[in-house]
Amino acid sequence: MNELSVRGLLTQENVKAKFQEILKDRAAGFTANLAVMVSNSEALSKCEPMSVISAAVISASLDLPLDPNLGFAAVVPYGNKAQFQIMYKGLNQLAMRTGQYKTIGVSEIYEGQLESENPLTGDYVFNFDNKTSSKIIGFAAYFRLLNGFEKTVYWPVEKINAHGKKYSKSFNNINGRWKEDFEAMSRKTVLKHLLSKWGILSIEMQTAIIADQS
Numbered sequence: 604m605n606e607l608s609v610r611g612l613l614t615q616e617n618v619k620a621k622f623q624e625i626l627k628d629r630a631a632g633f634t635a636n637l638a639v640m641v642s643n644s645e646a647l648s649k650c651e652p653m654s655v656i657s658a659a660v661i662s663a664s665l666d667l668p669l670d671p672n673l674g675f676a677a678v679v680p681y682g683n684k685a686q687f688q689i690m691y692k693g694l695n696q697l698a699m700r701t702g703q704y705k706t707i708g709v710s711e712i713y714e715g716q717l718e719s720e721n722p723l724t725g726d727y728v729f730n731f732d733n734k735t736s737s738k739i740i741g742f743a744a745y746f747r748l749l750n751g752f753e754k755t756v757y758w759p760v761e762k763i764n765a766h767g768k769k770y771s772k773s774f775n776n777i778n779g780r781w782k783e784d785f786e787a788m789s790r791k792t793v794l795k796h797l798l799s800k801w802g803i804l805s806i807e808m809q810t811a812i813i814a815d816q817s
Contacts, residue, residue: 608652609641618656625663633663637678640669646680658687661814665807667693674787679780681772688780689811691791694798697811698746703803707746709790712757714738720757727757742789744797756797763789 612618613634622630637659641647647655658678662669667676667689675693678685689697691709698704715735718728729743741760747753758766767788773779781788798804799812 609655610638612652612656613638621660622663625660626666630663633659633668637669640671640678644680647678647685649683650680650685651683654684654686658685661687661810665689665693665697665811667696667811677780679773687814689791689795689815690787691794693811694791694794694808697805697808698798698802700807701803701805703748703750705747705749707794709742709744709794711739711786711789712741712743714740717741717757725755727755739786742786742793744790744794746797746802748803754797754801756793756800758789758793758796760789763792766792 622634626633641655655678662676669676669678674690675696676690677688679688695707698707713734715733716729716731718730720727741758743755743757745755767774767781771781774781795812
């Protein structure tokens with residue numbers, strides 16, 4: 604029933620005006636996609652309709668599509684409320700929009716590829732030709748700014764799991780994103796840590812990170 608309430612909210616003039624103010628001529632497509640997304644999700648359908656709208660407004664204000672096939676952002680259920688969640692492609696997109704990043708990327712690291720780590724400098728040596736098995740042992744995120752500054756962060760799978768258990772309310776949810784797409788959530792976790800600690804953060808990026816952590 605709640606998805607009908609979401610549809611109803613999307614027909615209200617003040618809600619329509621909000622999305623049109625943010626997205627202009629793309630508002631209709633965005634809200635139509637939102638309505639379909641909610642109607643196709645039993646969990647989202649049980650969420651308070653306004654919480655769904657509020658999460659969608661954040662995504663719209665960041666100009667990040669909610670299409671799950673694109674992997675930029677999502678509206679996720681937490682009990683009876685929905686929350687905005689940025690994905691690693693969304694973080695990448697916001698970083699590149701700043702015009703400060705020359706290169707940015709995230710990669711899974713397989714057994715045999717990590718050759719050395721200097722805990723003092725935070726430097727890592729990877730040999731991507733030395734993959735010895737299909738077992739993923741961790742994820743690495745990297746960026747280089749236009750001014751030449753560069754930084755790499757590597758988290759083993761054990762650290763990512765510990766972080767998810769501690770900070771994500773949906774980590775143990777069998778229908779949650781951690782269970783459905785562990786690799787995507789791992790990429791996001793490592794990239795968000797890298798950018799939050801060492802990157803240049805635009806207002807958009809700060810907004811996305813704060814909303815994601817709420």
